[in-house]
Amino acid sequence: MSATLPRVFVTRRIPSSGLDRLQSFADCVVWPERLPPGRDELLAAVRGCHGLLSLLSDRIDAEVFEAAGPSLKVVSNFAVGVNNIDLVEAARRGIAVGNTPDVLTDATADIAVALLLAAARQIHPAADSVRAGEWLTWEPTGWLGCDLVGRTVGIIGMGRIGQAVARRLAGGWGMKVLYVSRTDKELGSPLAAERVSLERLLTESDFVSVHTDLSEQTRGMIGAAQLGLMKPTAVLVNTSRGAVIDQDALVAALRRGRPMAAGLDVTEPEPLPPEHPLVGLGNCLILPHIGSATVAARDAMAEICVDNLIFGLRGEPLRAAVK
DSSP: OOTTSOEEEESSOOOHHHHHHHHHHSEEEEOOSSSOOOHHHHHHHTTTOSEEEEOTTSOBOHHHHHHHOTTOOEEEESSSOOTTBOHHHHHHTTOEEEOOOSTTHHHHHHHHHHHHHHHHTTHHHHHHHHHTTOOOSOOTTTTOOOOOTTOEEEEESOSHHHHHHHHHHHHHHOOEEEEEOSSOOOOOTTOOEEEOOHHHHHHHOSEEEEOOOOOTTTTTOBOHHHHHHSOTTOEEEEOSOGGGBOHHHHHHHHHHTSSSEEEESOOSSSSOOTTSTTTTOTTEEEOOSOTTOSHHHHHHHHHHHHHHHHHHHTTOOOTTBOO
């Protein structure tokens, strides 16, 4: 490629709907491995780059900015969250940061509901019993789960995804909706929901779905005391960030059977080591962070991510700038 093209490092291959366009605009180096680049590899790869396309698994901080040098103009994160990026340091250096909001709302909401259903109806252990050859006959008391119709769901974090989950559960199963949020939400008809304290939500909810962002205020917000408030028949679902829940406390709570079950699309760290006690629990279903894993959602993320890079390299406002 011509030396006049801006240089961009892409830390993992993204869908071609965006990558092909970026490669026609810039001199791109795309990390080819399934695993992310190691720290030394990342620092070496960003040297002299004008743009960086990162993932949540890449820690982008002052050391990375220093390694890139003054040429770096823009970092585009292939995610909604930007907890992996030092935004203060980026702003200090005049580096624009973009993300990919709004396009993964429905896909992530669907996964949250799928986890809730699977945990409530013991889908995972029941399917495992079939694969293990333990299915002997139809059993009147076998694999008993809990109903959804008319129950109460508590939404922690009533942003776009939280509201999408609430609409699905209230509209499809007639659930009562409680929520925790920093502010009241104008939800509009037909979704009726009540803003309550975290303590009341945990005490009264049959299902709890976590959708808050990760911050110093929310890190570990669901710990032993909070889990102890939940009903023994309750189900906990997390599709936000793993660190919002104290995982050691969750292990102990699930072993006690309070809550009954959990469904997690996010953990801390990711991936969770196979020997971690959560992995071995029959009442904990863990997915490999696939909330946005639909063709449409990932294609849309790629389009926005590449737009952010191209706009930033041109010195224009990003399509989705992180404030």
